[in-house]
Amino acid sequence: RLSGDEFGITVEYENQQQLNQFIKNIKLLFKNEFVINNLPMSLSISIGIALHPEHGDDAFELLKHADSALYKAKKEGKNRYIIFNKEFEEELKEKIELEQSIREALGKEEFFFVYQPIIDLNTNNIVGAEALIRWQSEKLGFVSPAKFIPLAEESDLILEIDEYVLRKNLEFVEKLMRGNINHLNIALNFSAKFFRKGLVYKKLSEIIKDKNICRCIELEITEREIMQDVEENLKTLNLLKSMGFKISIDDFGTGYSSLSYLKKLPIDLLKIDISFIRDIPEDMNDVVITKTIINMAHNLGLKTIAEGIEREEQLYFLKDEGCDYGQGYYFSKPLPEKEFIELIKKGGLDA
Template sequence: MFRKTKHRTTIFILIGLLLTLVFLHIMPVFDSFSLSVRFILEFGVVIIAILVAFLKQNETQIALNESEIKLEAVVEKVNYLAYHDELTGSFNRNYLLKCLEENMKKREITSESYALVSVNLNRFKNVNDSLGNEMGDLFLKTIAERLKEFSNNNVILARMVADEFMFFMPGKENLEELIHTANKIHKRIEEPMIAKGFKFHITSSMGISIFNENIEETNQLIKQAQLAMHEAKKNGQAVLVYHPDMNKELLENLFLENDLRQALDRKELILHYQPQVNIETGEIIGVEALIRWNHHKKGMIQPGKFIPLAEETGLIIPIGNWVIIEACSQLKKWNEMGITNLRLSVNLSLRQLYQEDLVETVARTLQLTKIKPEHLELEITESMAGNTERVISILQSLKKLGVRISVDDFGTGYSSLSYLYSFPIDQLKIDRSFITNLFTEENNKVIVSTIISMGQNLGLELIAEGVETSEQIEFLRPYKCVGVQGFLISRPLPAEEFQELLTEKTTLLERYSS
């Protein structure tokens, strides 16, 4: 196109030069020099106007041609995105629905069956929240490439939403074969990924649904695969096959979610308190606030049942804020009773840690309740150590308020231990799994003693969780693990019962003094 334009311009210039020569040749015809000049100028203006008109027309044609090319590119991209995921290059939900509809029509002619395998990345949102969207996108691309290894001309991989993919497998109805394939996919996803110096293990939950005569529409089969996947996630399993009984449980969870949204207004959420004692003196040195849900119909619901639901729906933010305010208000009451040396521990979820107004919420609560900042201890978990710079910034802001920071469930995370040197933490809590299996798995003794030694060398306080036997106490005592917490000392108690325990601390002193 550019070459044609250049040639046309050259031709116009040559024509202009030719006409100029003609004018110069006929100049003697005129009676006067001024008249001849005037004629040339006037005629020249006409020629220039014609040339400009031709050039403008040509430029307009060029612009139109360029617009057509751009439009073609846009149309091409729109057509691509209609059936593809832009980030991973995989097919998208629209393409999957198209394939399912085509195969449902084929079923009227053939009896060929097909299956769906729903793949969800466990706790991927934590990766996204802690490391940022850029790293999250990189993880998704890596996972997508691994999943594409299991797709071909017949087996189609589609990305449904952020962290969910789905395989369409025509001609597949052998359940054992499908489960075997799903387990292979699960293992491939589980292979570690390294980013920013951290090694991450992403696990997955998968659900399988197979077409049957009761399927009336494509979305029905998709929902069945997704339901089986959610059941697998909830039960901590890699793969589950859809069963009609799952619909009943799904309905129950929907009702439970609706009730949880109203639990705060109904004042159904309550706090129980579990003491932490000094292993040498038996004195109560702290207390952990643990949430419970006293449902108006179902009675007491344990955290393991509703906390994951709160995390998934985002309700953990208002619930978590309520816990901080309620626990600090209770500590204020105990302070007013003369119990002034008690330390209060409150758990933070990952979503809470990254909420924009966390520091303001804590500061406002401290101001409102007038408790000493050093008597409030906020517990995070190792899994929150992903985005080191961001976490350090948040924790430092909290530390400026004067509160303490504790790492809960220590020893179970996949993170690098380097964060212990950079995080402004005061305490490590040894995970209960190590204490529970202290005498059943020999390695746990080594792990526990190593954690205690490491914590002491870093100048950190230590508390062992899940202490249930006197033998566990006797093992911990020589290592000078100052704090212990567990059912041997006391189960979590309502505020009134815990208050009674505070007045009877001499009983604990006699029981655990050396």
């Protein structure tokens, strides 16, 4: 076992056909679902391969090159195998350099946040915002979250980013409260690792001195993250709920979930994924799914929020169906902290 979810296997083979059969046998092990705590779970496997002597003369070099191939396999969509190619070395070098840049950025506080307003669809008032992390690197310029977040998630770097998100946005909420802006909810996203290891509760308990801050923070977790360890996450969510935080399920409807667990979760909101919002009201399948999520949520006593609203037709549909909240470029792009505060002080979007 090389790390939490990475394993090394040494195989002797006489020809390519034998190697291909060995790989096929491993992949077959993951073809069927695993049943864990009476829940069916589907797992994918990615394999990176380095051959001796073509790709190295010792274990260190072979492992390094197998890791390069594994990184490539994951990058190209996972659930596949790739044999090392010398071109991968450059990609691995870039990966290592980017990881080092992330570490330096955390120390230099190069990460910052923009805030996308969340609107009450009944009153058109701003009731909160989602905090979105951004990175303006001194060396690399602007680096997209789509590039650095997946890389950070491959290591424990994501936990350091999670803690940074937490600390900086608690400071932001305190700043809002000092300015008598105490009616907004700031929604924060964390990684599955941060929830699964119970670190989010531990860190919040350590940092928060004023319990009034809790009611101004909404913690988002995806249903995929919840289902990775339902019982443990349920304990963590109950502890967070007892502190006064609001809890929402992000990207609802896109992952595997059990409705029997949904009713047990101490949640306040379901966030309807943008993939269902994008083509309404034209796409009838998305219309049916969105209506169902809204009705189900309300029957369970939950609120709903739609993300990715960009057109008037989408807004009218969601209002007619009773969706509670919305966010998207139709209302506002994500705003820098200063612009967001100015918008609130001016009275919101109507102003």
